[in-house]
Amino acid sequence: MHVIESGNVAAATGVKLARTQVIAAYPITPQTPLTEKLSEFVEGGELPAEYIPVESEHSAMAVCIASSTAGARSFTATSANGLLYMNEQLHWAAGSRLPIVMCVANRGVGAPWTVWNDHQDTISQRDLGWIQLYCADHQQIHDTVIKAFKLAETVSIPVMVCYDGYLLSHTYMPFEQPDQEQVDAFLPPFAPEHFLNPEAPRNFNTVTLPDVRPDIHGNTAPGYMEIRKALHSDLRGAIGEIEKIDGEFGEIFGRGGEPFVEPYRCDDADYVAFCMGSLSYQIRDVVDAMREEGTKIGVMGLKVYRPFPDVAVRDALAKCKGVIVLEKALSYGNQGALFADVKSALFSAETRPFVHNYIVGLGGREIKTEHLYDALTESINNEAAIGDEPQWVGLKM
């Protein structure tokens, strides 16, 4: 069924179709309409879930951590400072390997206060041990939420589904909404091996020593470092799982097929613009215009940021002459985080394209298509002159 709704509602209907059991959330712009919609689903009886209107984001994630440990499929959503207020909880959720799914309607981070879109909130949370997925339109938001539960529960790692605040969260566009039966065929009920259960009492997330230690059966139990290494290994392993789940999703729903990067006119491209979120779609219009002028350029949207699909990125980019990384965030005092990751992925390639870094749209600064055209043109024409220093697009002072 095709519906025209906001990105937040596209997310909410995905959460509903996933038969989520516990939802906890605290209002923050621009995520709020998503959780309003979920509370409407729950109160109206459309979704038989527990909805906990908590007193803070920190508590929202606490509820999810506990309910997931207790064996219930759990969801929350937030933005910006709300995400950052959860920070220690996010580490906790990853370290305890809980398959929580969280939507983040991306928003710039204060100070100064801003409610508008950029990616600084989630990019600053890249090292948690969470999986981070980015969406470019409402169909991707809706599908990614459903896929995220399957992914999280397969690899026992929480998943963040990120989409641009306002640009996607508040914009209405059509998307295909599947039937409940299709989703049920794709996503089985959550059935963890261990959960809070008096019949098999276990103590979760106890203090863990630096060294290994025997358990009560005489087997060696890991120390902190082994547990952390396992999280990393499984995150790397999740790359394969993302591809597999994308395939399974495609078989049932007929959508997908580009799990890591979504290329547009990249096959013969000398130059590739590389970015995340709705920006990758906006650049398509610029690519079309530049192609008409004879420039062999394409654009690629990265859908998985953590774990970083370095092999896919290298394979996709190594053969072109130049890569222009456009980002709505910055690792302050250095470069764009995505830029650094792309360069790192390309380091082992036999031939390496030049890589430039453009910072765009911070705090909702309007990204004009003409500005993107100018930036891409400048990058291509000034390969040598532009170094590693981030270039700023759309500055007015």
Place this chain on the structure above:
Amino acid sequence: MSKEEFCNMISISEPGPGDGGNTGSWRVLRPVLDTTKCIPAKTGKPSCFNCWLYCPDGVVTKTIPPTIDYTYCKGCGICAEECPSGAITMVDEASFTKEEK
């Protein structure tokens, strides 16, 4: 390639005694019960059991006479202090032989 098994390696503990080791080794003073003074022991009837009630470590049994698990007793002396008949005395641990320990 997709990974077949995702090892769910987390900190998840199973109940067992002696997480802190044989905490009886912490003891400096050992509670020793004089069954001639202990009320349940003397009367042969269930009564008192203050030593059992107040023990922070649950190492005293609610039996006639009460027994103390010296493997885990930390020697705090609460039982001796709360015994209404003065049946428990705290004795220097050093005065016991290896076998007695």
Place this chain on the structure above:
Amino acid sequence: MDNAKKTTILNLTDDELVNPGNRACSGCGLGIVYRTALKALGKDTVLAVPPSCLTVLQGLYPVAATKLPCVNVTFASTAAAATGVRAAMRATGRDHLNVVAFAGDGGTGDIGIQALSGACERGEDIIYICYDNEAYMNTGVQRSGTTPKGVMTTTTPIKGKLQHKKDVPSIIAAHGIDYVATASAAYPLDLYDKVKKAAAMKGGTRYIHVHTPCPPGWGFDTRYTIKVGKMSVATGLFDLYEIEKGKFSLTGESAKRLGKERTPIAEYFKTQRRFKGLTQEIIDEMQAIIDDKWAAYTA
């Protein structure tokens, strides 16, 4: 509390849900509180515990000292975590289980009060037990909001704490929850009955604040844990009471003190090294506060 229902040592269950050989300090008041509370809760219980002495008592991975399922959570989130456990219990058809948050005084009245206030306001179906040892003991005796005035701690090392103890149970009671009670490690049977009662009052938020003497933190010999706890009640400093559906009543040893003479507070202060810096002025001030409080009880 109804006399007929009072538990005695003889009929108190000898089932133990806490294993010996745990890492609690010798003479730990929490050891008594925890053992007793878990007896009252029984095995159909799920716990949520923040960092505290209890985390250590409960065991280091991979050995647990408790025979109950437990989720350890971040410091500020105990009541929210208990909320999440309860939500999952409803969602998975296991709503008959007790869901219990068990936290220290700092984890309750300081860093955890936002989550606790939220849970109380929502009327979450949980039991929250705060064991109050009147400072951050697990990190080495730093002052907390519930440290009494004048007490020497590692962060009030010279002058002692300048402010009075935060009255956490009254703050919680102001939320209008079904049941608020205080108890003491020195009166385990009273504690047992209150936890039992709280467990039976399923449906809303129930809060029990337990005064819990700490030999190393308070500076007394390990054998005096019960004596010190009882003395605090005998002076009228820490009172045993219940607020049931808004109705306040003194219970147990505190109820027995009504209209009778109380031990002078100075006697209590002499039993612990943490009070060694108290001036006569503070002692008199504390005595006056207690006298006024008790005058109000009798009025």
Place this chain on the structure above:
Amino acid sequence: MRQDIIEIRWHGRGGQGAITAAKIVANAAFKAGYKGVVMAPTFGTERRGAPVFTSLKISREKIYDLSPIATPDMVVVLDHTLLEEVDVTSGLKEGGEIILNTPKPIDAYDFGNHKLAVADVTACATEAGLAPGIVNTGIIGAFEKATGLVGRELLGEAIRKEFAAMKPEENAQAASLSFDRTVIGGA
């Protein structure tokens, strides 16, 4: 950059329902075969009574650019009092169209090179049985009369669906009355 996208800007006041009006047109347009439909309200804080605008882009192909409309092909004004506060013609393309709810006759206005269509939507809505001040369905009738972009039937259907629980027939009737009474001027 793309020439195939029709850009419509909706001017109203916070709470007046400009978003709902644009959403109804978006739904009907999609049914009418426009694959690309993007409706975006003002990003940020919306305050009741304050002037707001909503962007609606429609195209036969999928739309990738979500940035706000800068050079609309047409503007829809839900309330003629807004003309004093907002330059509704800002960025309006040469020969672009203004659809205006006003009790005044068309010759009371001069928008230079822009086309104008007027209807007393407020009166039509009241006549259709809606509470005073409900203009967001009526204006759709005027929009369709002036542009012919979507089709009366589909719009009526979309209105009934959106207001299924709240006077669906009256809302559809308001649009119908406004359609019939819209006066279109020349450029």
